[in-house]
Amino acid sequence: MLDPTVMARFAERHLMPDRVRVARDGSDDLLDPDTGRLVPAPDRVVHEGQAGLYGQQERIRSRGGRGTAWVEEVRPAYRVLFPLSAPEFRGGDTVTVLEARDEHAVGRTYRVSAPDEVSSVPVLRTVRVEEHNRKRSS
Known part of the structure; x- marks a missing residue:
């Protein structure tokens, strides 16, 4: 059997050419001492580093309504590969592409849509995401 650590190093070297930042909603409001008002807490960066988008x-198949035929829809989906050293991500975490081989990906943001996938032989962390913002960074 192949050594999982060797496969993990291979995956990191060849499948994760991009750099991303993953932020989690700060959730609770904070008191601004200057104004005395509650302001949203800043997002907390939970991971910044290597990844592959x-x-x-x-393909989504659903019924159009009562008595109607099944409708098949094809929509874009994305997954992000992370090293095993990355933390567990939560639904709603925001993934921002900081650097990428595909320059059109830089600046785009994605939302984590499902918990991390697990495997019997883990070599990388796979996370499903949905596109959130196509705005390019300048």
Whole structure:
């Protein structure tokens, strides 16, 4: 059997060419001492580093309504590969692409849509995300 640590190093070297930041909503409001008002807490960065962004297509099949035929929809979906050293991510965490081989990806943001996938032989962390913002950084 292959050594998982060797496979993990291979995955990090060849499948994760991008750099991302993952932030979590600060949730509770904070008191601004200058104004005396409650202001939203800043997002907390939970990971910044190496990753790989990969697009795919999801086929969704649903009924259009009572008595109607099934409707099949194809929509874009994305997954992000992280090293195993990355923390566990939560739904709603925001992934921002800081550097990427594909310059069109830089500045885009994605929301974590599902908990991390797990595996019997873990070599990387896979997270499903939905595109949130296509704005490019300047």
